[in-house]
Amino acid sequence: MDNKNYVKQILYFILYLSIQVIFIKNVVLFGRGFCFLYIVFLLLLPLEIGPLALMLIGFLTGFIVDVFYDSLGMHAAACVLIMFLRPHLMNVLTPRGGYEQVPVPTLKLMGLEWFSTYTFILVFIHSMALFYIEAGGFNRFFFTFSKVISSSILTFILIIILQYLFYMPKRRI
Amino acid sequence: MQSLFLFLHKYRAFFIFVLLEVGCMWLIISNNQYQSATFFNSSNRIAGSILNTKSGITDYFSLKQANENLATENARLREEVMKQREIIDRLPRNVALNLILGQFDYSEAKVINNSIRNLNNYITVNKGWADGIEPGMGVIGQSGLVGIVKSSSKHFSTIISLLHTDIYVSSLLKRTGDLSSTKWAGDNPEEANLMFVPRHVDVKEGDTVITSGYNSIFGQGTMIGTVNNVSIKENATFYDIKVALSTDFSSLSYVYIVKNNLKVEKDSLEIATNRIQ
Numbered sequence: 001m002d003n004k005n006y007v008k009q010i011l012y013f014i015l016y017l018s019i020q021v022i023f024i025k026n027v028v029l030f031g032r033g034f035c036f037l038y039i040v041f042l043l044l045l046p047l048e049i050g051p052l053a054l055m056l057i058g059f060l061t062g063f064i065v066d067v068f069y070d071s072l073g074m075h076a077a078a079c080v081l082i083m084f085l086r087p088h089l090m091n092v093l094t095p096r097g098g099y100e101q102v103p104v105p106t107l108k109l110m111g112l113e114w115f116s117t118y119t120f121i122l123v124f125i126h127s128m129a130l131f132y133i134e135a136g137g138f139n140r141f142f143f144t145f146s147k148v149i150s151s152s153i154l155t156f157i158l159i160i161i162l163q164y165l166f167y168m169p170k171r172r173i
Numbered sequence: 174m175q176s177l178f179l180f181l182h183k184y185r186a187f188f189i190f191v192l193l194e195v196g197c198m199w200l201i202i203s204n205n206q207y208q209s210a211t212f213f214n215s216s217n218r219i220a221g222s223i224l225n226t227k228s229g230i231t232d233y234f235s236l237k238q239a240n241e242n243l244a245t246e247n248a249r250l251r252e253e254v255m256k257q258r259e260i261i262d263r264l265p266r267n268v269a270l271n272l273i274l275g276q277f278d279y280s281e282a283k284v285i286n287n288s289i290r291n292l293n294n295y296i297t298v299n300k301g302w303a304d305g306i307e308p309g310m311g312v313i314g315q316s317g318l319v320g321i322v323k324s325s326s327k328h329f330s331t332i333i334s335l336l337h338t339d340i341y342v343s344s345l346l347k348r349t350g351d352l353s354s355t356k357w358a359g360d361n362p363e364e365a366n367l368m369f370v371p372r373h374v375d376v377k378e379g380d381t382v383i384t385s386g387y388n389s390i391f392g393q394g395t396m397i398g399t400v401n402n403v404s405i406k407e408n409a410t411f412y413d414i415k416v417a418l419s420t421d422f423s424s425l426s427y428v429y430i431v432k433n434n435l436k437v438e439k440d441s442l443e444i445a446t447n448r449i450q
Contacts, residue, residue, distance in 0.1 A: 031290055052189050055190055059196075062197075066200075071293070072200045073198065076193075079198065135289065143360060
């Protein structure tokens with residue numbers, strides 16, 4: 001990864017985190033659906049980053065979000081978890097050609113089917129970890145589960161829309 | 174020994190994962206201790222100033238409503254002042270002096286960050302220890318109780334909202350005078366549960382719930398809400414009571430932080446009493 005790429009990733013980091021904590025922190029649909037758009041930054045980290053660095057980046061991202069949400073450690077724990085699982089999930093989902101020509105797992109490069117499987121699984125695990133840690137156990141199982149389901153669907157849809165908006169090639173007329 | 178290192182090296186990703194997760198758990202646990210003063214929350218300088226700038230912009234969108242609320246409150250307070258003045262004029266001089274000296278000081282603060290949909294909600298305001306705000310002080314809004322100060326930096330403070338699943342507020346049923354506890358259930362930001370009201374008490378829908386003043390954080394008589402729904406199970410000792418909260422947490426703009434000037438005196442007296450026993 002050259003210097004240009006580092007700068008690009010740092011800019012994405014600042015951009016996604018500020019959007020999360022300034023604009024969509026209080027976006028909650030029906031009291032259940034939370035939007036955690038910032039994990040798209042974690043999902044789109046370049047493939048060449050090793051597992052240790054992935055987890056450390058996940059921890060840092062989650063930690064900063066936690067500072068603004070006053071939920072110290074919860075987002076960090078969920079982010080470290082999905083960053084730990086990301087390389088394993090990628091192994092399971094390996095496409096026919098492997099990841100040879102893929103610097104970054106975007107929708108454009110990987111196709112809708114692969115990208116939505118990848119995104120939905122990680123988003124779902126993230127929400128699941130986050131809300132059950134927040135609830136402090138399983139004693140409010142169904143209420144928490146409804147939050148998990150609606151939040152992961154909302155976040156997933158937003159991520160897909162963002163991908164179509166910003167990462168697709170311009171159509172030629 | 175070498176094989177141990179090889180083992181550690183082979184599974185290093187997993188060990189780092191466990192280490193980081195344990196670190197997170199430690200953060201969660203140490204942050205959840207009631208009123209622990211931590212640096213890493215929304216009242217630290219950087220997060221505070223970002224949130225302050227944000228609220229400086231977004232406040233324009235709710236100016237009208239904030240203005241209306243403040244004007245209504247102003248009118249109500251004026252009326253109350255007139256009433257109080259009449260009462261004080263009629264009292265003997267030394268009693269009146271005591272009343273005016275006042276046990277409680279109020280300082281106003283602007284809400285710069287607020288959440289209502291999490292299980293544990295916090296509010297950030299733009300006053301800190303430079304303005305005399307300390308952890309443990311009570312916070313009230315225009316129409317009732319809001320929360321308790323958790324920690325404060327120089328210019329910002331984090332407040333534990335009443336919408337927090339670990340907070341119990343000592344409260345009274347105004348009409349019958351029975352002691353009880355208010356606790357938020359975790360889902361509806363307009364409703365809380367009133368707990369430990371025994372079976373023999375005659376509770377009716379519409380009864381007013383106020384703070385008891387026993388915990389010396391809020392004065393007695395701060396409004397909490399009105400009883401919304403009363404039910405009791407066949408063999409239960411206590412009622413299941415829902416209280417409609419009088420504070421609208423979704424549109425908080427200004428809050429008042431309550432300083433109890435006699436808190437130290439009261440607490441030390443109570444500790445001394447306990448020691449004698």
